[in-house]
Amino acid sequence: MSQALPPTPPTQVIFYATCLVDLYFPDAGLAGIQLLERQGIQVIFPQNQTCCGQPAYSSGFNDQAREVVLAQLEALAGDCPIVLPSGSCAAMMKHHYPELFAGTPQAQAIQALADRVWELSDFLLRVCQIQLQDQGQPIKVAMHTSCSARREMGLAETGPQLLDQLSQVERVEQARASECCGFGGRFSLRHADISAAMVADKAQALKAAGAERFVTTDCGCMMNIAGYTEKQGLGLPGQHLLSFLWERLNAEGQAPEEVGGRS
Amino acid sequence: MSLQTIPLHSFDAGAQAALNNPQVRRNFRQAMDGLMSKRAAAFADWELEPLRELGAAIRLRALARLPELLEQLEANLQKQGVQVHWAQTGEEACQIIRDICQARGAKSVIKGKSMVSEEMELNHFLEAAGIEALESDLGEYIVQLAEETPSHIIMPAIHKNTDEISQLLHEKTGTEPSHDVDYLTASARQQLREKFMTADVGISGVNFAVAETGTLCLVENEGNGRLTTSVPACHIAVTGIEKVIEKLEDVTPLLALLTRSATGQHITTYFNMVSAPRQADEKDGPEAVHLVLVDSGRSAIYQDEALLDTLRCIRCGACMNHCPVYTRIGGHAYGTTYPGPIGKILMPHLLGLEATQDLPSASTLCGACAEVCPVKIPIPRLLQRLRKEAVDGDSLRPSRVRGHGVKRHWRERLIWSVWRQIHARPRAYRWAGNLLTRLRGLMPKQLGGWTRVRTLPKPAARTLHQLMQTRDAQTKTAQEPRA
Numbered sequence: 074m075s076q077a078l079p080p081t082p083p084t085q086v087i088f089y090a091t092c093l094v095d096l097y098f099p100d101a102g103l104a105g106i107q108l109l110e111r112q113g114i115q116v117i118f119p120q121n122q123t124c125c126g127q128p129a130y131s132s133g134f135n136d137q138a139r140e141v142v143l144a145q146l147e148a149l150a151g152d153c154p155i156v157l158p159s160g161s162c163a164a165m166m167k168h169h170y171p172e173l174f175a176g177t178p179q180a181q182a183i184q185a186l187a188d189r190v191w192e193l194s195d196f197l198l199r200v201c202q203i204q205l206q207d208q209g210q211p212i213k214v215a216m217h218t219s220c221s222a223r224r225e226m227g228l229a230e231t232g233p234q235l236l237d238q239l240s241q242v243e244r245v246e247q248a249r250a251s252e253c254c255g256f257g258g259r260f261s262l263r264h265a266d267i268s269a270a271m272v273a274d275k276a277q278a279l280k281a282a283g284a285e286r287f288v289t290t291d292c293g294c295m296m297n298i299a300g301y302t303e304k305q306g307l308g309l310p311g312q313h314l315l316s317f318l319w320e321r322l323n324a325e326g327q328a329p330e331e332v333g334g335r336s
Numbered sequence: 337m338s339l340q341t342i343p344l345h346s347f348d349a350g351a352q353a354a355l356n357n358p359q360v361r362r363n364f365r366q367a368m369d370g371l372m373s374k375r376a377a378a379f380a381d382w383e384l385e386p387l388r389e390l391g392a393a394i395r396l397r398a399l400a401r402l403p404e405l406l407e408q409l410e411a412n413l414q415k416q417g418v419q420v421h422w423a424q425t426g427e428e429a430c431q432i433i434r435d436i437c438q439a440r441g442a443k444s445v446i447k448g449k450s451m452v453s454e455e456m457e458l459n460h461f462l463e464a465a466g467i468e469a470l471e472s473d474l475g476e477y478i479v480q481l482a483e484e485t486p487s488h489i490i491m492p493a494i495h496k497n498t499d500e501i502s503q504l505l506h507e508k509t510g511t512e513p514s515h516d517v518d519y520l521t522a523s524a525r526q527q528l529r530e531k532f533m534t535a536d537v538g539i540s541g542v543n544f545a546v547a548e549t550g551t552l553c554l555v556e557n558e559g560n561g562r563l564t565t566s567v568p569a570c571h572i573a574v575t576g577i578e579k580v581i582e583k584l585e586d587v588t589p590l591l592a593l594l595t596r597s598a599t600g601q602h603i604t605t606y607f608n609m610v611s612a613p614r615q616a617d618e619k620d621g622p623e624a625v626h627l628v629l630v631d632s633g634r635s636a637i638y639q640d641e642a643l644l645d646t647l648r649c650i651r652c653g654a655c656m657n658h659c660p661v662y663t664r665i666g667g668h669a670y671g672t673t674y675p676g677p678i679g680k681i682l683m684p685h686l687l688g689l690e691a692t693q694d695l696p697s698a699s700t701l702c703g704a705c706a707e708v709c710p711v712k713i714p715i716p717r718l719l720q721r722l723r724k725e726a727v728d729g730d731s732l733r734p735s736r737v738r739g740h741g742v743k744r745h746w747r748e749r750l751i752w753s754v755w756r757q758i759h760a761r762p763r764a765y766r767w768a769g770n771l772l773t774r775l776r777g778l779m780p781k782q783l784g785g786w787t788r789v790r791t792l793p794k795p796a797a798r799t800l801h802q803l804m805q806t807r808d809a810q811t812k813t814a815q816e817p818r819a
C-alpha cells in the first residue's frame with residue numbers, strides 16, 4: 074500500500090525538519106539535505122516552518138493543533154514534494170491533517186498538502202533510487218522502525234533495505250522488532266513506569282541482538298531508547314538513519330558538513 | 337449497585353503493582369507471546385486482508401441496520417418460542433434474569449462464559465438474591481474460586497500459571513497439587529459435571545445473533561457451553577445489542593476470523609446454535625429459552641458515526657494479546673471488565689469518562705491493536721477521539737461522550753495555548769529555538785519519570801533553522817556575480 078511514485082523524479086523538494094530534528098538533532102536534518110543534494114535535487118528550507126502539531130493533537134487539543142497546522146500550510150506553499158526525516162510527523166501530515174480538517178473550508182488545501190508529503194528515507198529509496206557506497210568500517214547495526222513509520226506509513230522494509238545496501242554494515246534483527254519502544258510522546262511522562270518497562274525491554278532486545286549501534290528515523294524513539302542505553306551504560310548509542318547513511322558515504326567518523334566553516 | 341469492583345482511579349496503582357510483580361509479568365509475557373505466534377501461524381496460509389475487509393464489512397452492514405435487525409431477531413426468536421427481553425442497563429438485565437430464576441423457583445444456575453454478565457456483575461446480583469451462580473468455563477471457574485475478576489476476555493485466568501492454579505484448586509476443592517494440566521482440568525471438570533446435572537438454569541453469552549434465522553451462536557472449547565444451553569430446564573442467553581448480524585452466511589467469515597484471532601485455532605471444539613426450546617420430538621434441550629438484550633450505553637455509542645466503529649468488536653481479544661501495555665501490566669491493572677485496547681475504547685462509554693480517567697491516555701498509539709483487529713477497528717483513532725472528548729479540545733466538533741471535559745484543566749489549557757502561541761508564529765518559534773540553544777547548558781537534569789531511567793537529550797548548539805539560514809546565505813553569496 075505504498076505511496077504512488079511521481080511520474081517524473083522531482084528536481085526540487087521542500088525539507089520539513091520537524092521540531093525535534095530542528096532543536097535536538099539538526100545533524101540528521103543536514104544529512105538528509107545533503108543526501109538529497111547528492112541526488113541532484115534542489116532542497117528548499119522554508120524558514121517559517123515550526124512543528125507539525127502532533128503534540129497537541131495527540132493530547133486531544135485539536136483547536137490548538139489546527140492553528141499550528143495552518144501556519145505550516147502557509148509555510149509549505151507550493152507544488153513540490155515535502156520530505157520529512159520522521160515517520161511519525163509524516164504520518165501526522167499525511168493521515169491526520171485531512172481528518173483534523175475534514176468539513177472545514179481548508180479541507181481541500183490540506184488534502185493537497187498531505188498528498189505532497191513523503192517520509193525522507195522512503196523518498197530516497199523509491200523516488201531517488203539512491204545507491205549507497207559504503208566507506209565505513211565493519212559494524213553491526215540494528216534498525217528500529219517506529220510504529221508510525223511501520224504501521225501508518227507502511228515503511229517496515231525501508232530502513233532495512235537502505236542499510237542492506239551498505240557492504241560493511243551487518244544488520245542484526247532484535248527480538249520483537251515490531252513492538253513499540255514505549256515513547257508515545259506524553260505517554261512517556263504520564264505513564265512513566267509502563268514506558269520505562271517498555272524501553273528497558275526494547276534496549277535489551279537490541280543489545281541481545283549484538284548491535285553496536287541502533288538507527289531509527291524517528292527522534293522520539295531515539296531519545297527514548299538512547300536515553301535509556303546511555304543512563305544504564307549499555308554501550309549502545311542511537312543515531313538517526315540519515316546521519317548514519319551520510320556518515321557511511323563519507324570517511325568513517327566524519328560528521329556532516331560543517332555549516333559556516335567552509336569558504 | 338456499583339458496576340466496578342476495583343476503583344478506576346487506581347489504574348496507575350494497578351499498573352505499578354503489576355510492573356513490580358515479576359511473576360505476573362512473566363505469566364503475561366509468555367502467554368501473549370504464545371497467543372501471538374499461534375495467531376500468526378493460523379493465518380499463515382490465508383490472504384488475511386480481504387478476510388478482514390469482509391469481516392469489517394459484515395459488522396458495519398449489520399450495525400447500519402441495527403434497530404431493524406434487532407426487531408427481526410426478536411420476531412424470529414419469538415416465533416420459534418424464545419422469549420426476548422430488553423434491558424436498558426446492566427442492573428435491569430440482572431433483575432430480568434433474577435425474576436426468570438425466581439419464577440421457576442431456581443436455587444442454582446450454571447454459567448457459560450459471558451463478558452456481558454461480568455460487565456453487569458450478574459453473579460453478585462444473583463447471590464444477593466439467594467441464587468447460587470457457578471461458572472463452568474474452566475478459566476472463569478478458577479477466577480471465581482479465587483474471588484477475582486477475569487484478566488482477559490477470552491482467557492479469564494491467564495494471569496495465573498499452572499502452579500498457582502494447582503495451589504488454588506488444592507485449597508478450595510481439595511484437589512491433589514499437580515503440574516499436570518490434564519489432571520487439573522479433569523478434576524475441575526468432575527466437580528462441574530455434578531453441578532450441571534443439578535442446576536436449575538443455564539446462563540450463557542452469545543457470540544453472534546443471526547437476525548435472518550433467529551439463531552444464537554456460541555463459540556467454545558470445553559463443551560460447557562453446550563451443557564449450559566442444553567442440560568438445565570431453562571436457558572437464558574444474555575448479550576449486548578451489538579452482537580446481531582444479518583444472515584447465517586455472515587457467520588462463516590466471522591467465525592474464521594474469531595477463532596484464529598483469539599486462540600489461533602482453525603475452529604473451536606464446539607460451535608453451538610440455539611434457535612428454540614426443546615421441541616415435542618426432541619430428546620433433550622431446555623423447555624424454556626430466554627434472550628436478554630442489554631444496551632448499557634451501547635445505543636449512545638450508536639448515535640455517533642465515528643464511535644460506532646467500537647461496536648464492530650467480536651471480542652476476540654487479539655488487540656490485548658498484541659498490546660505492549662497490556663502485555664506488561666495485565667488485565668487487572670485496568671480495573672475494568674474489558675481490559676486492553678478494546679477496554680480503553682469501550683469502557684468510557686459504558687461507565688462515562690469520569691470513571692475511566694486514565695484509560696485513553698495509557699497508550700502510545702502504536703497501532704499494534706488495529707493492525708490485528710479482525711474487523712479493522714481503528715482503535716488508535718478512537719483513543720484520540722476520547723482524549724479530545726476528555727479535554728473538550730475541539731470547538732468545531734462538540735463532545736458527545738458521557739463525562740466529557742473531565743480532564744479539562746486550566747493548567748493543561750494554558751500549556752497548550754502557550755505552545756500554540758509559539759508554534760503558530762514562525763518568528764516566535766525561531767526566537768524560542770535560538771533561546772533554547774543558548775540555554776542548552778542550563779537544561780534541568782531531572783524530568784519526572786523520564787530521567788528515572790533515561791538521560792535527557794541536550795538541545796543542539798544551533799538549530800537547523802539557524803544552520804540553514806547561514807547555509808542559504810552562503811549559497812546566495814557564492815552565486816552572486818563578483819563585482
Ligand code: SF4
Pocket residue numbers: 597648649650651652653654655656677678705708709710711712713
Ligand atoms: S477490538 Fe478487534 S481485536 Fe480487540 S477484541 Fe474486538 S474484535 Fe478483537
